[in-house]
Amino acid sequence: MSDKIVVGVDIGGTTIKVGLCSAEGELLRTYEGPTEVDKGSVQVCQNIADYARLIVEESDFEWEQVEGVGVGIAGFLDIPNGIVKFSPNLHFKDVHLKDFLEEKLQKKVLVNNDANVAALGEAWAGAGRGVMHCVCYTLGTGVGGGIIIGGKIVEGYAGMAGELGHMSVVPDLEAIQCGCGKMGCLESVSSATGIIRMAKDAVERGDRTSLSFVEQIMAKDVFDAAKAGDEVAARIVTRAAFYLGKSMATVAVVLNPQRFIIGGGVSRAGEFLFEQIREVFHKFTPENTQEGVEIVPAILGNNAGVVGAAGLIIRA
Amino acid sequence: MSDKIVVGVDIGGTTIKVGLCSAEGELLRTYEGPTEVDKGSVQVCQNIADYARLIVEESDFEWEQVEGVGVGIAGFLDIPNGIVKFSPNLHFKDVHLKDFLEEKLQKKVLVNNDANVAALGEAWAGAGRGVMHCVCYTLGTGVGGGIIIGGKIVEGYAGMAGELGHMSVVPDLEAIQCGCGKMGCLESVSSATGIIRMAKDAVERGDRTSLSFVEQIMAKDVFDAAKAGDEVAARIVTRAAFYLGKSMATVAVVLNPQRFIIGGGVSRAGEFLFEQIREVFHKFTPENTQEGVEIVPAILGNNAGVVGAAGLIIRA
Numbered sequence: 094m095s096d097k098i099v100v101g102v103d104i105g106g107t108t109i110k111v112g113l114c115s116a117e118g119e120l121l122r123t124y125e126g127p128t129e130v131d132k133g134s135v136q137v138c139q140n141i142a143d144y145a146r147l148i149v150e151e152s153d154f155e156w157e158q159v160e161g162v163g164v165g166i167a168g169f170l171d172i173p174n175g176i177v178k179f180s181p182n183l184h185f186k187d188v189h190l191k192d193f194l195e196e197k198l199q200k201k202v203l204v205n206n207d208a209n210v211a212a213l214g215e216a217w218a219g220a221g222r223g224v225m226h227c228v229c230y231t232l233g234t235g236v237g238g239g240i241i242i243g244g245k246i247v248e249g250y251a252g253m254a255g256e257l258g259h260m261s262v263v264p265d266l267e268a269i270q271c272g273c274g275k276m277g278c279l280e281s282v283s284s285a286t287g288i289i290r291m292a293k294d295a296v297e298r299g300d301r302t303s304l305s306f307v308e309q310i311m312a313k314d315v316f317d318a319a320k321a322g323d324e325v326a327a328r329i330v331t332r333a334a335f336y337l338g339k340s341m342a343t344v345a346v347v348l349n350p351q352r353f354i355i356g357g358g359v360s361r362a363g364e365f366l367f368e369q370i371r372e373v374f375h376k377f378t379p380e381n382t383q384e385g386v387e388i389v390p391a392i393l394g395n396n397a398g399v400v401g402a403a404g405l406i407i408r409a
Numbered sequence: 410m411s412d413k414i415v416v417g418v419d420i421g422g423t424t425i426k427v428g429l430c431s432a433e434g435e436l437l438r439t440y441e442g443p444t445e446v447d448k449g450s451v452q453v454c455q456n457i458a459d460y461a462r463l464i465v466e467e468s469d470f471e472w473e474q475v476e477g478v479g480v481g482i483a484g485f486l487d488i489p490n491g492i493v494k495f496s497p498n499l500h501f502k503d504v505h506l507k508d509f510l511e512e513k514l515q516k517k518v519l520v521n522n523d524a525n526v527a528a529l530g531e532a533w534a535g536a537g538r539g540v541m542h543c544v545c546y547t548l549g550t551g552v553g554g555g556i557i558i559g560g561k562i563v564e565g566y567a568g569m570a571g572e573l574g575h576m577s578v579v580p581d582l583e584a585i586q587c588g589c590g591k592m593g594c595l596e597s598v599s600s601a602t603g604i605i606r607m608a609k610d611a612v613e614r615g616d617r618t619s620l621s622f623v624e625q626i627m628a629k630d631v632f633d634a635a636k637a638g639d640e641v642a643a644r645i646v647t648r649a650a651f652y653l654g655k656s657m658a659t660v661a662v663v664l665n666p667q668r669f670i671i672g673g674g675v676s677r678a679g680e681f682l683f684e685q686i687r688e689v690f691h692k693f694t695p696e697n698t699q700e701g702v703e704i705v706p707a708i709l710g711n712n713a714g715v716v717g718a719a720g721l722i723i724r725a
Contacts, residue, residue, distance in 0.1 A: 226566050240663065247558055249665025250542050253698045256662040261655060261693045264580040273695040339577060343659055346572040347556065349565025377577045379589040382569045 098154050100145050101214075101402030102164040103207070104137075106130060106182040111144045112399030113152055116160065116407055118218025120400055124148040134188045141190075142197040161201035162194060163405030165210030165398050172252050175204035203405040207398060209246045209255060212239020214401025215354045217408060219393040226350040229391070230257055230337070232359035235272075236280040242348065244408050258284065260343065262336045279340050283333040285312035285359050291329045300325045316362040333359075334366055338373025345378045345386060356391025363390070414470050416461050417530075417718030418480040419523070420453075422446060422498040427460045428715030429468055432476065432723055434534025436716055440464040450504045457506075458513040477517035478510060479721030481526030481714050488568050491520035519721040523714060525562045525571060528555020530717025531670045533724060535709040542666040545707070546573055546653070548675035551588075552596040558664065560724050574600065576659065578652045595656050599649040601628035601675050607645045616641045632678040649675075650682055654689025661694045661702060672707025679706070 096115060103110040109128050113121045126144045129136050141164065149156050168180025175191020177183070194202040205213075212229035216239075221227040225244050231237040236258030240247040247254045258280035259273050268277030281287050292310045295302055302325035307314050318326035341353050353374075360366070371388050378386075393400055412431060419426040425444050429437045442460045445452050457480065465472050484496030491507020493499070510518040521529075528545035532555075537543035541560050547553040552574030556563040563570045574596035575589050584593030597603050608626045611618055618641035623630050634642035657669050669690075676682070687704050694702075709716055 242558060242563055247664060250667035250702070251665060251697070251700060253665040254663065256665075256695070256698060259662045259695050259698070260659050262659075275693055275695055277693075343576050343578075344663060346575045347570065347660060347663060348563060349567060349569040349572075351566035377591055377593075379572070379575050379591055381567070382572060382575070384567060386566070 096158065097160045098149075098158050099160050099403040099406045100148065100162045101399040101404070102141055102145060102162065103210070103398030103402055104128065104141065104164065104166045104183065109137075109140055109144055110399050111148045112396065112403060113148050113154070114218070114400060114403035118222070118400060118404065118407070120218075120396055122148060122152055123396070123399060124151070128183070130183055134183070134185050137183060137185075138188065138190060138193045139197070142194055145194075145198060159200055161203065161406035161409075162198055163210070163402035164190065164194070164202065164204045165207040165402040166190070166204060167207045170204060170206055170252055172205055172248055175202060177204070201406065203409060205246060205248070205402075205405055206252065208237040209239045209248065210401040210405065211237075211356070211397040212241055212255065212354075212401065213246050213404045213408060214393055214397035214399075215356065215391050216241040216244070217404040218400050219397060220354045220389050220391050221352050224352045226348065227352045227354055228257075228341075228344050228348065228350045229354045229356065231391075232284060232337075232355060232357040234284060234286055236284045237357070240348065240350075242350075246405075246408075257340065257344075260340045262340050262343075279336055283337045283359075288312045288315050288329060288333055288359065291332065292326070295325050295329065302326060312359055313361075316365065320365055330362070330366065331369060334369035335373050338370040339377050341370070341374045341388065342377035345374070345382050349382055349386075351386060353386070353388045354391050355388065356394075356397065360390055412474065413476045414465075414474050415476050415719040415722045416464065416478045417715040417720070418457055418461060418478065419526070419714030419718055420444065420457065420480065420482045420499065425453075425456055425460055426711075426715050427464045428712065428719060429464050429470070430534070430716060430719035434538070434716060434720065434723070436534075436712055438464060438468055439712070439715060440467070444499070446499055450499070450501050453499060453501075454504065454506060454509045455513070458510055461510075461514060475516055477519065477722035477725075478514055479526070479718035480506065480510070480518065480520045481523040481718040482506070482520060483523045486520060486522055486568055488521055488564055491518060493520070517722065519725060521562060521564075521718075521721055522568065524553040525555045525564065526717040526721065527553075527672070527713040528557055528571065528670075528717065529562050529720045529724060530709055530713035530715070531672065531707050532557040533560070533720040534716050535713060536670045536705050536707050537668050540668045542664065543668045543670055544573075544657075544660050544664065544666045545670045545672065547707075548600060548653075548671060548673040550600060550602055552600045553673070556664065556666075558666075562721075562724075573656065573660075576656045578656050578659075595652055599653045599675070604628045604631050604645060604649055604675065607648065608642070611641050611645065618642060628675055629677075632681065636681055646678070646682065647685060650685035651689050654686040655693050657686070657690045657704065658693035661690070661698050665698055667702060669702070669704040670707050671704065672710075672713065676706055
């Protein structure tokens with residue numbers, strides 16, 4: 094085969110996932126190997142290089158067809174230089190990842206943070222395919238995000254763009270302090286953690302809810318209870334959806350994206366959640382800014398990371 | 410002289426202002442002529458072409474040195490095609506401005522909306538010179554804005570990006586309806602109109618304030634009274650500053666710009682206003698997102714329009 098291909102790498106604390114993509118964003122195959130954090134940063138970097146070579150060797154493609162290697166990683170980065178300044182879960186400190194990999198692989202290497210990379214994956218080859226302006230939310234333990242304008246990641250001045258979970262949306266009187274130190278962050282109400290906290294508060298307060306009988310409340314329990322007609326659970330979901338929709342109304346007037354893409358564990362609640370988010374979005378967004386704008390679920394799941402990392406090369 | 414130059418055009422309802430800029434953003438000369446809206450759209454377009462030729466003729470440059478002509482205009486635009494779909498104050502409807510001017514002038518012509526263009530002017534050659542990521546607020550009758558990422562205007566999917574005045578920031582209990590139809594918009598509290606409204610409300614309510622003795626309250630009166638120690642006026646200024654600072658905290662986590670630039674009549678209140686905005690911004694923005702971020706006044710004043718229009722060509 095003579096087509097160009099790209100390799101995407103998603104570095105997790107225990108597993109390094111590698112994906113092979115066509116230049117059009119089709120995920121052709123994946124490979125996973127151990128990260129081996131305990132063996133130190135050089136070994137981790139060497140593993141990345143080895144797995145990247147391996148996935149191409151095992152395919153029908155030749156190494157010469159590889160256009161470049163993109164890497165997504167959690168931590169504080171110097172993006173232009175591909176330096177991992179600090180990554181707690183990998184025990185990386187000032188690791189020159191781009192230089193290391195470019196020397197080992199003799200290919201163009203681009204490094205970016207995992208949230209941006211996952212957003213690019215969805216925007217390029219997932220729920221945002223063909224759409225140039227996308228804003229992606231990831232609703233998990235926290236609320237992450239990524240902004241894609243003109244098909245490219247918006248990194249911001251210090252690489253801190255897309256921190257959607259820290260939009261201050263909850264009014265002072267109802268606000269609690271977020272892990273970031275500030276009050277009223279979206280993450281405090283619309284993450285799994287936030288939803289679970291509100292549920293526990295309700296149970297402790299003595300609210301009449303079926304959640305009282307759940308031993309270890311998970312976000313899914315709250316959604317299931319709400320869908321089954323539990324009013325207390327429904328109120329919690331409505332609150333999480335309200336601030337998500339309101340934050341999107343704000344992003345809409347600032348950036349006027351065409352599509353909002355929502356992924357992460359919490360998004361699995363499905364249309365039950367999405368309908369409420371859309372309703373709030375429509376309520377708070379001026380008519381001409383919401384025209385043609387869609388709020389849709391992510392579709393790549395756990396592959397968004399490797400696909401987006403590969404996309405770094407194509408959308409550079 | 411052999412340097413390249415660019416022409417910027419700022420079309421107002423009564424006057425068309427034209428500016429000649431160096432490729433580095435230095436404003437070399439300006440010219441103003443009547444818009445002549447009453448003579449119809451063809452005459453207005455012809456005037457633009459004439460004034461653009463004239464300003465170059467009157468300079469030491471030759472027409473051959475002109476790199477292109479940028480145009481800023483208020484209204485609903487098809488930006489890529491340079492079509493003015495609707496401009497109420499010019500009585501334009503589906504005017505192919507870019508095509509018309511490119512034929513008459515035989516130069517590359519780019520058209521964009523006036524708020525975006527003014528923002529680009531400040532970002533390129535004003536208070537944002539040398540800074541690639543800027544967010545500009547214009548505090549006048551309304552609150553306008555423009556977003557510059559990587560040195561370029563963010564237009565959004567339907568050209569509606571940068572509508573900062575319609576960020577929904579005021580909590581429901583205190584919110585009033587905005588001209589856009591939505592509740593709680595920044596414009597309702599932080600524009601001159603919003604400040605005047607709050608002052609009139611205070612006077613009508615019987616609050617003890619020196620503003621009771623002002624016949625026709627202007628935003629400047631409110632600032633002057635606040636500076637002189639009037640507590641009611643001070644409270645109004647604090648409220649306007651609070652929501653500005655809070656909206657900037659939100660924009661900061663979404664886009665992580667390096668600099669916020671504030672222009673327009675209300676910004677003339679100076680450090681008295683800016684200090685309060687910065688305080689709120691610091692309160693609501695996570696540490697790592699506010700590091701190195703500045704909030705500064707615009708410096709180009711009424712020239713931002715022509716400079717930014719010229720900048721369209723350079724930053725295309």
